[in-house]
Amino acid sequence: MTTHPPGIALYTTWMPSLRGHEYTVTAEQRVTRSGAPSAMWTFSTPEQTLVAGRLRFTLTGAEIAGCFPPAGTAGDFGHLLPFVSLRDPYLPWEWELGSGKEWEHVPSLALLVLADNEIAHMANGDAAALLAPDKPPADLVLPKLDNVFLTGPCTAIDIPATFFAALVPSRDDLPLWAHVREEHTDAAEPLPATATVAAPRLPSTPGRYTAHVICLAGHEASLLKPPASGAVRMVSLSSWSFTHAPPAGDEQDSNIDAFNALEKDRRENPSAGRLRIPTPASDTSPAGQRLKAGYAPITHRLVTGEPTMAWYRGPLIPGPGTEAPAHAPFRCADEALIYSTGDGVFDITLAAAFTLGAQLVLAHTALCDTMLTWRSTAAKLARALALVTHPDTTGHDLPPASALPDPQALLQSLHRSSLRATFDVAMASGLGERITTALRTTPAQAPTSAPKSGPVASGVALRDHLGRLLDDHEATEVLRRSMVTALAPPPATAPTAPSGEAGTGGATSQTWTWDPVAMLELVPTWYLLPLAEAALPADSMRYFHLDGAWLNAFADGMLSVGSHTSTDASLTPLLKEIVFDLRQGAVMPGCGLLLRSPLVRHWPANPGVARKDDVLVTVEGAAIISRRLLTAETMLLLFDKTPSAIRMRQPAHVLEYGLDSSKGHLTLRKADGSADTDIAPLDVTGTSSYTGAVPASTDKVIKAAALLDGMIAALPAPKPPRNCETFAFQLLHPPAALTIIPPPAQG
Known part of the structure; x- marks a missing residue:
């Protein structure tokens, strides 16, 4: 096997074994008999045309x-x-x-x-x-x-x-x-x-x-x-x-200039490459500290109607987020509002994430139907378990874990058997009286008289018994396993992001879950990056981490759709653990990068599919787990952990091809690719033997054979061969590259 050193190999042609054309095919077979007398027979077929x-x-x-x-x-x-x-x-x-x-x-x-x-x-x-x-x-x-x-x-x-x-x-x-x-x-x-x-x-x-x-x-x-x-x-x-459009002033006119602009931003950026609105390092005011933490000031209207200012921060934050204190899922956006007594301003970050999650579910029919189906299934399983373990059914307070039935199996068995026969037997045994007594009973009201027949009712309402089940670890684990099985759809019908959005949720061996990547792909760009012009100016790269508290509030908002009863509210934490398990089914992103540059437009690539020949960014010490185009010139990258270095380079198939500048000169290069400073640049457009004119235009047309002869004549001995490889080698611009070391986690 022939090996090549790193670089770009140029070939004049890649000729197929059989080129497209019309061919005539003939077949002939000759049979010769040796000895005496000798003889030869010839067998042939009619000519056939092959395209x-x-x-x-x-x-x-x-x-x-x-x-x-x-x-x-x-x-x-x-x-x-x-x-x-x-x-x-x-x-x-x-x-x-x-x-x-x-x-x-x-x-x-x-x-x-x-x-x-x-x-x-x-x-x-x-x-x-x-x-x-x-x-x-x-x-x-x-x-x-x-x-x-x-x-x-x-x-x-x-x-x-x-x-x-x-x-x-x-x-x-x-x-x-x-x-x-x-x-x-x-x-x-x-x-x-x-x-x-x-x-x-x-x-x-x-x-x-x-x-x-x-x-x-x-x-x-x-x-x-x-x-x-x-x-x-x-x-x-x-x-x-x-x-x-000819450049005006300092506008960029090549990919090299775009790389230089990124390098300049890296050197001069006062925020050390983190995703936040720049603020002086000496600013210790409450507002300055908020800006350093990645917040943006936005307009806000109070419930009383007065306009004011509030702080908002998207899920992309400048440094590792602090562990949010454990709390029950938010039931409404107002529960997620934070009021800062120090400056008298609301922090609406979590409230906005909650509202966005709920609105996105309601805006997409398929996603809304999926959420409602999940809730309905979870409620059926919980009620089935509560019904068969109720004291009035079992005769004792709370059965041991070994005696707890599988709610999913219970529902399936009911569907397989004759419901009419089962109902008749149960009613004859006094089931109807026990159930109605349990449903009529509240915690503050005990039955005043015993039923006329059957055992004495326990006085525990069914909803209260369900609450006690959800507080019991062993009972909750039984219900959780049953819900995992029931909520797992076939692989072909697993929910995906709404139509028009890139990406899907992750899948585990047990159930389908929303991973952080799938959740971020649902979020509109403005909610990801408020005041983008300030936090991510043109020709810049910014690093970020994910805010787990924001994603949790976003998940709470999605699960709030269809939650109407106390049973629904009690099941929400368990449902959230199964459907939005951020630790299961996917790699938790450890770091991310936002790149805003014309380079993104020049090197388009499908953000969801990493092709070997679409290399824009490579990383050392980490892996890219997601790419997403936010705009034509803005790309979001997620890594599994903080990389040790990030390298950008031009892929071979998009290297610029042409003259040095608008002056029409071409600097010839040595065999190693470096500029040959001993040779004066060729004046291509100023020499009529190298170019022709376009009618009714000032544009020039290069005469390739004449320019190649001029290149070879100007180059010193030994002369390169007169072929396409020499021609392309001299016209190709060297690939641009940039290496950036991510900033430390804190700062």
């Missing part, structure tokens, strides 16, 4: 690893070349263009960057109708493809001949605009390779551009000799838009 692969007319989002500039962004992209990274490294060379050695390494895909006014026509429809119409316009050049390939939907764009000639690379230049990147790390296996297809256009004119991944199949003649007039119809497999 390997198929023409691609669309690309899905899952097939694209990344693109630059990122879709929907605006920035200074005038010195950078747009490109798309494909997860399948064979894709650009999957289909064979033309025939002969000169077409061997020519990719069938290209990237075309067009301004809004540079497309003559765009249409969506069936491939056969768009690429082989019955009556095509006389001046429209169509791809020459066999009808067998024209199946499925596609997007067709008509490009005026003048723009086609200026923007679509020639056959000799096309191999230089596609290459493969494979990133090698210290691990045994490299990260998945990606194919990169770049566009030759430098979008230097301010405005909106659209990048199209186009299929070149059928346009071989136009690549050799572009048409002089009319338009060329091409297939756009995928497209995205961006806006070139």
Whole structure:
């Protein structure tokens, strides 16, 4: 096995074993008889036509690893070349263009960057109708493809001949605009390779551009000799838009600048990287201490109607939270209000968490139905256990643990047997009289007379007996085990976060529980991070811990839905222990990181799925257990414990590709990747032999073959080979990286 040192390996092509094309297959068998007389027989089959692969007319989002500039962004992209990274490294060379050695390494895909006014026509429809119409316009050049390939939907764009000639690379230049990147790390296996297809256009004119991944199949003649007039119809497999906006002042114009901004914030941030509103270290006032603890001042209206100020802190706090004193679950938000006598201000943190939990359950039908089902099931089990253990049923006060029946088994047995027969026998034994006597009795009222038949009633109300059961540890354990079994849904129907929210609850071997990650994914961003602009400014990283008291109040609010009776209130602690067991079923997050930077937008990744090639943040001494995008430029990361170091770096498939700056210069590099300061930078855009012009625009188009010759001529001996690897190596920007040590737990 060949090993590579850590770094990025560049390849000219990744050629599939059999390229997409139409092949003719013949089979022939010859049989020869030796000896005298000799003879030979030949057996052959008719020729058969084999079509390997198929023409691609669309690309899905899952097939694209990344693109630059990122879709929907605006920035200074005038010195950078747009490109798309494909997860399948064979894709650009999957289909064979033309025939002969000169077409061997020519990719069938290209990237075309067009301004809004540079497309003559765009249409969506069936491939056969768009690429082989019955009556095509006389001046429209169509791809020459066999009808067998024209199946499925596609997007067709008509490009005026003048723009086609200026923007679509020639056959000799096309191999230089596609290459493969494979990133090698210290691990045994490299990260998945990606194919990169770049566009030759430098979008230097301010405005909106659209990048199209186009299929070149059928346009071989136009690549050799572009048409002089009319338009060329091409297939756009995928497209995205961006806006070139030259920077004003100190605005960032590259990923390197974004890394530098994060490093500057790390050095200058007075709050040592913790998630809180900055305040002077010398501020010892009550308000200053509140801000240092992660609180934010917000407007609040009292029950009497007067407006005032209150303190609120979300579940993300700057340091490890203190252990909250044990208390019964809150039954309403007012129970969770805290009044600070020192400054005469309410702390509404827990009350807001309670209210939010209740409102989120009520806002999602499926979640509300699940909560109500849990409560109803728990109440049935508790009443069944109370009924069969009531003194009037058993004849003694409280049966021992060994005699306590399983409520779940009791309910199931009742359903399996004949209820009518069981009821008749029980009523004949005086059960009805005993039950009605127990239900009529209150703690302050004993029966004044004995029933006419049957044993004497105990005088204990059923609800009081249930309360005594819940106070008994052994009885509670029996009920808890029964509830765990009853509340466990099938794996396929386990409750998840409401539609539109990422993430699900955790699952254990016994029952489904809400873990901290699932609970946080329900919480809207503002409740997670109040006054975000102050606590998490642009180009910053902030560390946090989770507030267990906030999560507990949030769980209390969720469980308050459907709690109406004293029995419901008595069962709430037990139900909370089962459903919201924060210690069971998931890893308790030990630390978290909030990152706000354009880097998040530039490197989009599914926050719920960690791909090997979507590396934005790696940690040492800990593991990432959750990722969540709060906004397009804000990411929340949760770790299982406090990491020893956090490293950020650019993945290989999104490395910037182009010139040094808007001045149009290119600094050549040595074989080790360092800048060769002994060589003057190439003036790319100022030399007509390296670039061409776009009609009616100031944009430049790089002539790849001419620029490669200029690179090789300027580099000292030994000269690098004249291939795509050399071309891509000189245009790739070095990967940016940043290492940050988390702050100590206290401070």
